[in-house]
Amino acid sequence: MIRYRPVSEASDLLSFGEYRMKKLLSGALISAAIFSPSLFSADEVKIGFVTTLTTGGASIGQDQEKAVNLALKHIESTMGGKQVKLIMADDGFKPEVGKQATDKLVKQDNVDFVAGYIWSHVLLASRKSVLDADKFLITANAGPSPVAGKLCHKNFFSTSWQNDQTPMAMGETLNQQGVKSLYVMAPNYAAGKDMVAGVERTFNGEIVGKDMTKWGKDAQLDFSAELAKAKASGAEGIFVFYPGKAGPAFIKQYQQAGLRDVLPLYTVFTVDSLSLPKLQAGGMEGVLGSVSTQHWGPDLDNETNKRFVADFREEYGSYPSFYAAQAYDSIMLIKSGVDAVNGDLSDKDGIRAAMKKASFDSVRGEFTYGNNNMPIQDFYSRTVVEDADGNWTTRIDKVVLEDHQDVYAAECSL
Amino acid sequence: MEASLLFIQLLNGLQLGILLFLLSAGLTLTFGIMDFVNLAHGSLYMLGAFICASLTQLTGSFVIAALLALPLTALCGLLIELVVIRQLYARNHLDHVLATFGLILCLDTLAEIIWGPAGIAIALPELLNGQLEIFPGVVVPIFRLLVIAIGLLAAAGLYLVVNHTRLGMLIRAGASNRTMVSTLGVDIKTLFSGVFAMGAALAGLAGLLVAPIAEASIGMGNEIIITTFVVIVIGGIGSMKGAFIAALLIGLIDTLGRSYLDDLFKLMMSNDAAETAAPAISAMLIYLMMALILAVRPQGLFPASSR
Numbered sequence: 001m002i003r004y005r006p007v008s009e010a011s012d013l014l015s016f017g018e019y020r021m022k023k024l025l026s027g028a029l030i031s032a033a034i035f036s037p038s039l040f041s042a043d044e045v046k047i048g049f050v051t052t053l054t055t056g057g058a059s060i061g062q063d064q065e066k067a068v069n070l071a072l073k074h075i076e077s078t079m080g081g082k083q084v085k086l087i088m089a090d091d092g093f094k095p096e097v098g099k100q101a102t103d104k105l106v107k108q109d110n111v112d113f114v115a116g117y118i119w120s121h122v123l124l125a126s127r128k129s130v131l132d133a134d135k136f137l138i139t140a141n142a143g144p145s146p147v148a149g150k151l152c153h154k155n156f157f158s159t160s161w162q163n164d165q166t167p168m169a170m171g172e173t174l175n176q177q178g179v180k181s182l183y184v185m186a187p188n189y190a191a192g193k194d195m196v197a198g199v200e201r202t203f204n205g206e207i208v209g210k211d212m213t214k215w216g217k218d219a220q221l222d223f224s225a226e227l228a229k230a231k232a233s234g235a236e237g238i239f240v241f242y243p244g245k246a247g248p249a250f251i252k253q254y255q256q257a258g259l260r261d262v263l264p265l266y267t268v269f270t271v272d273s274l275s276l277p278k279l280q281a282g283g284m285e286g287v288l289g290s291v292s293t294q295h296w297g298p299d300l301d302n303e304t305n306k307r308f309v310a311d312f313r314e315e316y317g318s319y320p321s322f323y324a325a326q327a328y329d330s331i332m333l334i335k336s337g338v339d340a341v342n343g344d345l346s347d348k349d350g351i352r353a354a355m356k357k358a359s360f361d362s363v364r365g366e367f368t369y370g371n372n373n374m375p376i377q378d379f380y381s382r383t384v385v386e387d388a389d390g391n392w393t394t395r396i397d398k399v400v401l402e403d404h405q406d407v408y409a410a411e412c413s414l
Numbered sequence: 415m416e417a418s419l420l421f422i423q424l425l426n427g428l429q430l431g432i433l434l435f436l437l438s439a440g441l442t443l444t445f446g447i448m449d450f451v452n453l454a455h456g457s458l459y460m461l462g463a464f465i466c467a468s469l470t471q472l473t474g475s476f477v478i479a480a481l482l483a484l485p486l487t488a489l490c491g492l493l494i495e496l497v498v499i500r501q502l503y504a505r506n507h508l509d510h511v512l513a514t515f516g517l518i519l520c521l522d523t524l525a526e527i528i529w530g531p532a533g534i535a536i537a538l539p540e541l542l543n544g545q546l547e548i549f550p551g552v553v554v555p556i557f558r559l560l561v562i563a564i565g566l567l568a569a570a571g572l573y574l575v576v577n578h579t580r581l582g583m584l585i586r587a588g589a590s591n592r593t594m595v596s597t598l599g600v601d602i603k604t605l606f607s608g609v610f611a612m613g614a615a616l617a618g619l620a621g622l623l624v625a626p627i628a629e630a631s632i633g634m635g636n637e638i639i640i641t642t643f644v645v646i647v648i649g650g651i652g653s654m655k656g657a658f659i660a661a662l663l664i665g666l667i668d669t670l671g672r673s674y675l676d677d678l679f680k681l682m683m684s685n686d687a688a689e690t691a692a693p694a695i696s697a698m699l700i701y702l703m704m705a706l707i708l709a710v711r712p713q714g715l716f717p718a719s720s721r
Binding site: 054055056058059062188210211212213214217218219220221222224225226228229232245248249252253255256257258274278279281282283284 | 553627
């Protein structure tokens with residue numbers, strides 16, 4: 001397995017030197033692509049997986065990498081009778097770096113599938129490189145609204161969700177729990193806006209305040225001002241979306257501000273198997289009992305998921321995160337396509353048709369694909385609890401949205 | 415209610431400003447006195463946070479860990495000065511930037527190797543995790559008050575050291591005329607090492623104070639170092655007083671912008687437009703202020719008189 005690690009996010013401090021470096025590198029890349037003799041090896045299935053392997057987001061990327069490796073182990077690295085060659089690539093949590101990594105996978109490595117993408121802005125920057133080269137693109141997390149609507153593409157598939165769906169399930173959960181007024185906080189980027197739009201779409205009560213906080217390389221991690229506003233707003237609950245390391249930071253400050261009893265916490269993509277052990281180590285009991293929504297959970301009751309979670313825990317010693325679950329599914333989706341054409345990678349129509357059936361055993365159970373190749377699936381509400389061994393995890397309470405399709409599907413011309 | 419919220423937001427701004435001051439004080443020391451541009455200052459902030467996080471896990475007490483982490487971070491600073499920085503004093507600023515940028519990459523990777531990419535949360539003692547009601551209706555997290563108190567103490571200590579001790583005299587003399595000080599028989603190398611270690615300790619202090627609020631994480635220094643540079647540029651490069659005032663100014667403006675800009679905009683435009691514009695403008699606010707101040711006073715608010 002090959003890993004590429006571009007310089008970390010600190011590289012922004014030196015844009016001039018970096019620029020010269022990039023020119024040199026891209027020159028080298030082009031010549032390598034032209035003179036590379038091994039471009040047309042047809043005896044293997046090449047999968048590029050773009051995720052975050054450096055910076056604070058690396059814990060998510062590594063969780064996905066673990067799941068991809070587990071998936072390959074489960075299928076013995078074979079698809080349609082061919083060996084799988086996996087190339088991991090790092091997006092450095094930045095759109096431009098993610099796009100460069102994608103370009104390299106498509107042009108130099110000539111992969112057949114590009115999967116991965118945690119971040120919406122990275123996916124939006126990278127999608128064209130893959131799709132224009134007539135390759136398949138599978139998002140294992142990001143689901144910004146454009147790719148489900150106007151920018152939908154026949155070769156683009158998702159093993160996650162459209163960004164709005166999970167918060168829509170949350171809006172519904174809030175209605176069911178009788179919450180009348182809500183304070184909303186999310187980072188100010190593509191996914192953050194989608195999450196807020198999603199909860200606003202289904203929540204019937206009043207949104208009494210909203211903060212979109214700074215995101216990116218100098219993301220805001222101190223939420224004192226916003227929490228003070230939220231408390232003063234007198235809302236009956238607070239809804240937040242803080243993926244990655246911002247999540248534990250938010251929850252700690254939420255607890256330190258003493259809001260647990262005043263302002264119940266509702267989250268999406270904030271409390272997961274990556275943040276919970278950290279919160280537990282930090283003694284942040286404020287998160288216990290908080291409610292989140294998701295299309296999956298480690299306790300979801302189906303055979304594929306039981307095996308996935310058990311093997312993941314045995315191999316790596318922790319619960320898989322939803323990022324991992326989606327990454328696992330992305331490999332299985334690709335396998336279903338390649339198996340259907342018996343490894344004939346030139347039969348793109350065959351691969352596409354097979355993947356569109358969503359016939360593989362998904363860790364989320366059965367689902368179907370909509371016209372825009374986004375999953376039509378159930379969404380659950382979950383509560384943070386302590387498991388039998390004393391580890392904090394999430395427990396699925398009930399189905400909130402059944403066979404739910406994203407609202408942008410109508411804008412897709414497929 | 416409105417007045418008490420404003421009071422809380424002022425405290426929040428003060429707390430942010432004080433953290434920025436602890437960072438910019440170190441930067442001011444190294445730049446103002448040693449004429450050395452240290453981009454890797456943020457990495458020391460990160461090291462302080464990680465060392466404190468590890469020690470908290472080891473000793474089970476944040477307070478003990480913090481007391482141990484301070485000298486350890488200073489030691490790290492000393493090591494870095496001896497191995498890398500010392501070779502660079504004679505070079506020009508571009509070389510400083512290049513070398514310390516390399517240091518950032520090395521230290522970030524080193525931290526990832528030692529502590530992993532996930533970051534470490536620090537558990538606070540029960541007492542520090544609570545809240546205090548200062549006035550009726552004004553409830554503030556105790557730890558944030560502690561940050562303000564410790565920061566102000568550090569600032570006062572720094573003021574005493576720089577203005578009223580022999581060491582401070584040497585530091586000020588070194589800032590005015592380095593050659594003269596060394597001709598007078600002062601060991602300038604040791605002085606510089608000491609100053610660098612002091613800057614490192616201040617950065618480490620900021621780091622270990624932030625870690626229980628956010629967490630110790632890779633690259634946390636790079637996130638804040640840009641704002642720190644804004645502070646020292648606004649304050650006047652090399653001026654400790656300037657750094658202090660500019661840090662508080664930035665802290666307050668950033669916090670109040672985040673708190674009130676959307677309400678302000680809603681008076682002037684539609685709700686939707688205000689909700690879109692306010693986060694964008696409040697993220698830019700400190701840079702707008704820097705542009706404004708530099709347009710009027712290119713040398714910063716309180717330029718160091720000797721430079």
